[in-house]
Amino acid sequence: MQQFKQLTHRIWYQTPVSETDRPIVAVITGDDRSLVIDAGNSSQHAALFLDEMKKQGLKQPDLVALTHWHWDHIFGMKQMAVPTIATKRTVEEMQKMMDYEWSDEALEERIQQAIEIPFCADAIKLEFGANRDIEIVLPTIQFEGQLEVDLGGVQCLLRQVENDHSPESALIYIPQERVLFLGDAMYADIFSAKWNYTTDQTTRLLDVIAEYDADYYVWSHGEAMPKDEFEQEVTVLRRAIEVTQQASGQVSDMRRLYRERVERDLTTGEEETLVFFANGTKK
Ligand SMILES: [Zn+2]
Known part of the structure; x- marks a missing residue:
């Protein structure tokens, strides 16, 4: 059972699900606008999140920021139905997915071509069942390097970062709340035959993370981890x-x-x- 929790004054998040690979989805509530981090792995996931926001009396979101292009972070975009921000590389990777089909056969074919991995295919089958109503919506706003979003009384700093899991994904830092959203950047490269970390990429990643001082570090498939x-x-x-x-x-x-x-x-x-x-x- 997913829970919807308040982390700090302005940040709420929904806990992840490992069987269906649902990542943490979070919202930063500013005085003027609110921004959701990642769109969830399906319309159902996004709808559940929006529903929880409503129950807590939170205004519906104005923007979504994606940490990276992996299916479990983007398939809820249609349901979120607001402008979305992502790195240029994330948009490019999503463009490649636009024509994909999501039937068992199509997934199997992409596994054979080493484009897809069984880990994701299995979770997609479990999340969607037989009804694969998957429609990829491309982000509206793309950036390289960094981008600052002012929500009114609170800022979100999006920072493109190297890492093994998903190159040029985004970290999202909320200075006023002292929280750093890591996405999946701290996880290994799971798309290679052997899961791996490289010393170069990991060093670069840790050096960038060290620039931000936070009380909580949010791992998309884990938890909000204290410093x-x-x-x-x-x-x-x-x-x-x-x-x-x-x-x-x-x-x-x-x-x-x-x-x-x-x-x-x-x-x-x-x-x-x-x-x-x-x-x-x-x-
Ligand atoms: Zn990922």
Whole structure:
């Protein structure tokens, strides 16, 4: 059961669903306008979000900002029915999807062509069932670099960022509320045969994130993570980058070096992170 929660004075969000890959959808409520972050993975998802806003007495949104082009963040756009902002690269990737069909056969064909992955195809089938009423709507406003949106009493800073999961996606920072929306930027590249992180892209991403001071860091398929917890995640990634470089991507050496540094056994998360970085060196 998805919940609709208030994070700060001006920010509300709806919790994600892992089975159908519904990401967090959030709204920033300004004095004059409100902006929704990501459109949800279907019309139903977007409708549920808009309904929750109404129940809380929030005005309907004026704008949507997309973090990146993956289906689960954009398929609710038609239902949102307001102007949408995205990076130029996100728009270009969405343009490629305009002619796609979404039947089981079409999904299977794209999996064979290595354009689609079973992880997404399975979640699409689960979210939509037999009725694939999917219509992609292109964003109205595109930007490169950064863009500031004034909602009245609160700003949203959109920043294009490199990362392995979805190149040139957007981070969204709300300075007045001290919240940074990460989208899926912190996740690995899941579209390659072997899920991976690269040391270059991850270093660039972490350096950009470090420019923003936040109390909460929102992972689209996770939670609004408090600062101290997020810093621990960053430490794991930075340490993993160091041992990957030292061991030139040899995973057994990476494990040994990592263990020596932390003076304990690796957690499952750390183990997985090292494997992803080792995969990234072979890309
Ligand atoms: Zn994604």
